Amino acid sequence: MTPRPALLAALVCALAIGAACSRPSAGSPDGPSVRLTLPPDGAGRAFIEVVGLSSDDLRALSAARRTTEQWTALLRVSVGGEAPPMLGTYSVTRSALRFTPAFPLDPGRQYETRVDLAGLPRAAGNGPRSGVLVTTVSRPAMTTTPSTVVARVYPSADVLPQNQLRFYIQFSGPMGLRAGLDHVHLVDEHGREVEDPFLPLNAELWDADRTRYTIFVDPGRVKTGLLPQQQLGPSLQSGRTYTLVIDREWRDAAGLPLKEPFRRTFRVGPSDEEPIQPEAWMIAAPARGTRDPLLVTFPEPLDHGLLLRSLGVSYASGARLDGQSRVEARETRWVFVPHAPWRAGEYRLVVLSILEDLAGNQIGRPFEVDRFDEIDDAEPKTIFRPFKVGSRQ
Amino acid sequence: MGSRLLKLWMLIALLVLTAWSPAANRMTADAGQGPHFSSIGPLTFGPDGTLFAADPQAAAIFAVDLGAFATGGAPGAKDIPAIDRKIAAMLGTDAREIAVTDLAVHPRTHNAFMSVMRGQGAGAAPVLLRIDGAARIEMVALQNLKYSKVTLPNAPDVNSTNPRNTRTQSVTDMAFVDGRLFVAGLSNEEFSSKLRSLPYPFSSADRGTSVEIFHGNHGQLETRSPVYAFVPYTVNNTPHLIAGYVCTPLVKFPVSSLTPGAKVRGTTIAELGNRNRPLDMVLYRKDGKEFLLMSNNSRGVMKIPTARFGDAAAITSPVAGETQGLPYETITTMKGIEQLDLLDAQNSLVLARAETGTLNLEVVPLP
Numbered sequence: 001m002t003p004r005p006a007l008l009a010a011l012v013c014a015l016a017i018g019a020a021c022s023r024p025s026a027g028s029p030d031g032p033s034v035r036l037t038l039p040p041d042g043a044g045r046a047f048i049e050v051v052g053l054s055s056d057d058l059r060a061l062s063a064a065r066r067t068t069e070q071w072t073a074l075l076r077v078s079v080g081g082e083a084p085p086m087l088g089t090y091s092v093t094r095s096a097l098r099f100t101p102a103f104p105l106d107p108g109r110q111y112e113t114r115v116d117l118a119g120l121p122r123a124a125g126n127g128p129r130s131g132v133l134v135t136t137v138s139r140p141a142m143t144t145t146p147s148t149v150v151a152r153v154y155p156s157a158d159v160l161p162q163n164q165l166r167f168y169i170q171f172s173g174p175m176g177l178r179a180g181l182d183h184v185h186l187v188d189e190h191g192r193e194v195e196d197p198f199l200p201l202n203a204e205l206w207d208a209d210r211t212r213y214t215i216f217v218d219p220g221r222v223k224t225g226l227l228p229q230q231q232l233g234p235s236l237q238s239g240r241t242y243t244l245v246i247d248r249e250w251r252d253a254a255g256l257p258l259k260e261p262f263r264r265t266f267r268v269g270p271s272d273e274e275p276i277q278p279e280a281w282m283i284a285a286p287a288r289g290t291r292d293p294l295l296v297t298f299p300e301p302l303d304h305g306l307l308l309r310s311l312g313v314s315y316a317s318g319a320r321l322d323g324q325s326r327v328e329a330r331e332t333r334w335v336f337v338p339h340a341p342w343r344a345g346e347y348r349l350v351v352l353s354i355l356e357d358l359a360g361n362q363i364g365r366p367f368e369v370d371r372f373d374e375i376d377d378a379e380p381k382t383i384f385r386p387f388k389v390g391s392r393q
Numbered sequence: 394m395g396s397r398l399l400k401l402w403m404l405i406a407l408l409v410l411t412a413w414s415p416a417a418n419r420m421t422a423d424a425g426q427g428p429h430f431s432s433i434g435p436l437t438f439g440p441d442g443t444l445f446a447a448d449p450q451a452a453a454i455f456a457v458d459l460g461a462f463a464t465g466g467a468p469g470a471k472d473i474p475a476i477d478r479k480i481a482a483m484l485g486t487d488a489r490e491i492a493v494t495d496l497a498v499h500p501r502t503h504n505a506f507m508s509v510m511r512g513q514g515a516g517a518a519p520v521l522l523r524i525d526g527a528a529r530i531e532m533v534a535l536q537n538l539k540y541s542k543v544t545l546p547n548a549p550d551v552n553s554t555n556p557r558n559t560r561t562q563s564v565t566d567m568a569f570v571d572g573r574l575f576v577a578g579l580s581n582e583e584f585s586s587k588l589r590s591l592p593y594p595f596s597s598a599d600r601g602t603s604v605e606i607f608h609g610n611h612g613q614l615e616t617r618s619p620v621y622a623f624v625p626y627t628v629n630n631t632p633h634l635i636a637g638y639v640c641t642p643l644v645k646f647p648v649s650s651l652t653p654g655a656k657v658r659g660t661t662i663a664e665l666g667n668r669n670r671p672l673d674m675v676l677y678r679k680d681g682k683e684f685l686l687m688s689n690n691s692r693g694v695m696k697i698p699t700a701r702f703g704d705a706a707a708i709t710s711p712v713a714g715e716t717q718g719l720p721y722e723t724i725t726t727m728k729g730i731e732q733l734d735l736l737d738a739q740n741s742l743v744l745a746r747a748e749t750g751t752l753n754l755e756v757v758p759l760p
Contacts, residue, residue: 078482079486079487083478083479084479084530085483086482086483086484086485087485101485102484102485102532103484103485103486103511103518106485106487109486109487111485175513177490177510177512177513177517178489178492199639200639200670201563201619202565202621202622202670202672203449203564203565203579204563205561205581206561207560214582220640232668252513254513255489255490255513305559305560305581305582309560356583
């Protein structure tokens with residue numbers, strides 16, 4: 001929020017220009033003009049300058065104390081028309097009167113600058129010194145060819161439980177600020193759109209770089225007896241086929257629509273109300289002396305997002321093992337490749353109790369059961385499954 | 394794996410411990426000058442004028458001493474038509490490129506404070522604005538303001554080589570009650586709607602408490618549906634939170650029940666209609682009576698007398714019609730309300746979306 005880096009950049013630029021323009025100048029014979037300076041490497045803030053002023057003009061400008069309103073009366077930068085002036089800072093360098101906007105200029109947007117020539121401190125000098133100099137400046141527009149696509153939708157399985165809890169929509173690039181839920185539709189096998197299938201939220205659930213969007217199927221539509229289920233029916237029904245449709249009109253961070261719409265068709269099976277049972281997981285232990293992957297195979301797909309951070313490997317002592325992990329086989333397998341070769345001995349597969357399957361069931365606890373226990377997330381419950389390296393299980 | 398081995402696992406191998414708790418996952422508190430937000434969302438004021446502002450992207454809550462911005466402007470707030478366009482223009486962009494994330498009224502100056510995100514994607518910048526009684530819009534310069542900050546615990550992650558932690562924590566609403574800040578939050582991964590109670594002044598030593606809240610209506614079934622909006626309210630001399638959920642049950646909880654490990658089950662005192670979710674709630678008095686004013690995304694603004702909040706019968710069976718429980722009146726003159734706060738004893742302050750699509754700041758007499 002603070003424009004301090006921009007101020008610093010402006011100061012550096014001002015010093016650089018000052019050093020380069022140390023000789024007194026009589027100003028431009030054509031009088032003052034306006035120019036936009038873009039940071040050469042894309043870093044720092046663009047700024048707008050009134051140039052063509054004489055050294056005396058600049059000295060007088062620099063000596064005068066002005067309020068923001070007074071500076072704005074002299075040099076007004078806006079998005080045009082009757083719009084209020086833009087927020088920014090004013091400074092005087094050895095060669096120019098400079099306006100540094102508080103926020104980066106939008107690529108392709110036209111900005112209007114109005115210089116009150118009569119308001120400049122010296123009436124004498126070169127060029128006209130009355131009237132208002134109106135100029136338009138703009139940064140080059142960015143590409144207008146849509147390129148962002150829906151890269152993946154999780155879960156990847158062809159058959160989802162009737163009480164499927166969430167979808168992750170993974171985009172190829174960052175998306176815009178506008179609410180996304182209106183762009184996601186669930187359509188049945190007859191082409192009819194399911195009414196309000198997803199849980200509406202007052203917050204948009206994005207990851208930190210705004211490339212993955214989470215939507216929850218309204219759990220109230222799953223559970224018999226709850227108002228949403230009574231009034232709207234279940235979002236998904238066992239035995240039927242649905243298509244998740246994502247509109248092309250969803251705008252990315254550049255304000256462009258997606259390159260193409262996205263459709264994913266899946267079938268729906270019975271509800272899954274069984275808790276996750278780690279004892280049913282197959283652990284294929286690697287051979288000692290190798291960096292062969294540890295393979296953990298689940299009898300059902302598990303939640304992609306939670307799998308990424310709910311599984312780890314430790315030595316028997318409890319110290320963590322470093323390595324690379326990935327989720328594959330439509331979220332039914334977790335693969336871990338250690339950085340160093342496996343040594344013979346005992347290890348532990350570490351599992352956080354927050355892990356969920358597609359229906360939100362956790363370890364030893366189905367989704368619909370009361371959870372009236374301690375939930376402070378600083379101390380997640382952890383489950384260990386030992387395995388041995390050195391002899392296959 | 395053979396069945397004998399499987400049984401062996403079940404007997405000896407499943408060790409449930411709570412020891413895997415990296416220190417980095419603790420809640421931390423610090424203080425300084427010049428708060429740095431990576432994003433800005435819900436706002437609320439403490440009674441002394443401290444501004445609590447959520448940074449959802451950083452899972453942090455700032456308590457900001459507004460310094461000169463707590464005085465100086467013309468008192469109150471004033472109508473500003475098309476305020477979204479004016480703000481966008483001041484920020485050098487178009488109204489489509491900004492998102493107003495909250496509106497809150499200062500308890501003493503009655504100036505309006507607005508949180509705004511400017512721009513898109515990774516380049517989006519947080520902005521805090523003050524609007525005074527002369528309709529003057531100013532950006533709050535944060536660099537000289539004192540603050541304290543609490544960072545909510547990080548997402549648990551046992552995978553030391555996870556290339557990127559995709560879990561984030563959104564803050565959906567906040568309220569300050571008797572020295573504690575209540576924060577409702579949602580994760581983009583685990584399905585949990587948490588209400589966290591943080592002591593203020595913030596302290597790393599006191600991690601606060603967090604609970605999941607159920608409401609147990611509809612034939613004794615519970616749901617973990619997220620709390621959308623809530624407001625502190627004293628019922629029969631006992632501090633409560635009045636909370637609104639999707640499909641609009643109105644639920645009360647005693648604040649004293651919000652302790653770790655407690656069964657926090659709300660009492661549903663009204664069902665206010667389906668296909669709807671609450672946005673904001675304020676309490677006010679008029680003609681000697683007290684009312685809850687609640688804005689909604691599709692059912693307009695509701696005025697609900699609070700007199701029976703204490704003794705209203707709990708709704709425990711499915712609702713036959715659309716609504717049940719406490720009566721309410723829909724304020725038909727208040728349309729398109731996206732943000733609502735109490736301006737003073739006689740007026741509310743709203744951001745209303747006009748049919749033309751513009752967002753207007755309006756002072757509206759309390760109904």
